[in-house]
Amino acid sequence: MQENVEINNDFMKTLGEIIKSHRNNLNKSIYEISAESSISKSTWREIELGLCKDIKLKSLWKVAEGLNVPASVILDELAEKLGSNFKLSDFD
DSSP: OHHHHHHHHHHHHHHHHHHHHHHHHTTOOHHHHHHHHTOOHHHHHHHHHTOOSOOOHHHHHHHHHHHTSOHHHHHHHHHHHHGGGOOGGGOO
16 A cells, blocks of 8 residues: 555646746746646646645546646656556556
8 A cells, every 4th residue: 555655646746847847948837837737826726746645547638738748748758757567647
């Protein structure tokens, strides 16, 4: 059980780092990007910091749209960074 919690924490932390990197590449603040993506500032911040316990695929899609990046790019980066610890079933 503890291993699953650690994998999920790594998953969310890595996903948050990827999302933050894309946002920074756009030179946009969380305030700006949240207004454009219809995701609240607090939720966006929690995602970037890896504080979310999980993320739904629908939410990831909204994030990707806000970043003007295909969701597949984010998933590819996530798979590359997590290696064998990555599975799509991590999305609810």
